[in-house]
Amino acid sequence: MSKRIDINNLNVYYSQFLAVEDVSLSIEPKAVTAFIGPSGCGKSTFLRTLNRMHEVIPGGRVEGEVLIDGVDLYGKDVDPVTVRRHVGMVFQRPNPFPTMSIAENVLAGYRLNNKRVSNSDAEDLVESSLRGANLWDEVKDRLNKPGSSLSGGQQQRLCIARAIAIKPDVLLMDEPCSALDPISTLAIEDLITDLKDQYTIVIVTHNMQQAARVSDTTAFFNIAGTGKPGKLIEMNDTTTMFSTPSEKATEDYISGRFG
């Protein structure tokens, strides 16, 4: 299920603007990899290239390679739609479909691949996905209520349930907790720790403690100035990164002596 990702010399552009320059790194399966760095350094941009979601933005394009278990995501016969069915994504702001019920939200992605789903299969999938997202107990009595009737933290876990319902190989999360309170944040961090048994997880965060708590590996991105491309500065074990980073810039950023 979970797969490794190797990125080789990746440049990301918005039209002519080079947003991320020459990134090469490897993401291990069954582990959590965190991306940290100042605002605008291209973390989201880079993350989106891992499931080709940057192509949704007008002008978004890449040069270089992204290999998932050796298969180039940008190869000739690769369909971005299929890529996204294998590499799921959770966004900064919870975005359940407001007109769908909680259960339908969970099933939304699954239904794309399986036009006919028997009722019992659907119920099982809803339950297992919601359990997987630590949300089952809170919503099991109101599965037919709209997804937008939940609190922000619950909505975010619903989005995670929706993402894992299609059993992806990789789960990308772009600041999944930044709109949430500390308690919901902890709930999601616990969930991430549980999920890494099955998935390759990549998370973008502005919260150092969060990166330190949940991730096994941390990558630090930085930007030389506005209009300059973002670059990967350093990547290492999370414990090493936070205790003895090898780059001065990393140390400054982590200790808050930034900019």
Place this chain on the structure above:
Amino acid sequence: MTTTPSSTDSQSAGNDYGTHPGARANGIFKGLSTGAGVLILVTLAAVATFLLVEAWPAFVSSSEDLGQEVSFIKPEDGQSLMETIGFLVYGTVLMSVIALVIATPISIGIALFISHYAPRRLAQTLGYLIDLLAAVPSVVYGLWGVAVLVPFLNPFYQFLADYLGFIPLFAAPESGEIFTGRVAMSAGIVLAIMILPIITAITREVFLQTPVLHEEAALAMGATRWEMIRMAVFPFARSGMVGATMLGLGRALGETMAVLMIISPGLTLSPYILQPNQHNTVAGYIALQFPEANAMGVSSLVAMGLALFVITLLVNMLARWVVSRRSEYSGAN
């Protein structure tokens, strides 16, 4: 409003919270906008009163008297005032529904193409072109309908009648009559072209307002663009689409010139949209009869106008209501 300082003295006396520089302009604007709102209500009431007062004589006089006095009311031929209104309302609604059935899917298709498929440059050009369609006067549509569209469509009608004639809707004219093309179907098609811009413009706006958040949610789980449209765009836009369709219907119901020029009129409740001399619209009929009408005739025509007014009002109110329900859907966050 309650604490207007009575003199400069009371201002300097220490009340710092009395008035502010924008208060005056705000008051003026409030007055103007309230006035405009009231004016609209008064106009509407005046129109309704006019229609009622003018139509009253026709409504209260007996069917025979009316038949004697008004050349186009013929109770003995089954064309009393009420029956005529019935035929005309039926004809109006029939042609408007034909127009809607044709225009709605095309409009939604164009709007989706503009909002979600076309490259930006092309989308803009197409948007302008559609808006231009709305600027064509209806007389021009009528002329074009008669000169170009009807001759062009007539062979298709024959084809339709040959193969689908067993469906009453598409039944061929009685033997002896010929296909003229000046039928409800043609009028409906021209009406469809006329209401296309408004439906397209409104649905396009609604589609464009779909939250990117929801579109990306769909795309990120591997939806194709069409699946994304069904998951995120349509549910969000549903009531907007219904509202737009009904505004289009409102426009089609009141259209006069184009229909008048195209159709060979008749007064029946027949479903035969490929046969001439079957249908007419309220507006077309009024325009046709008005120049020759005597006092009682005018009163009868106003009664028909009242019927059209009521239907159009109902449709528009329904449209507004449906559109306003959107706020419930706009949903999360």
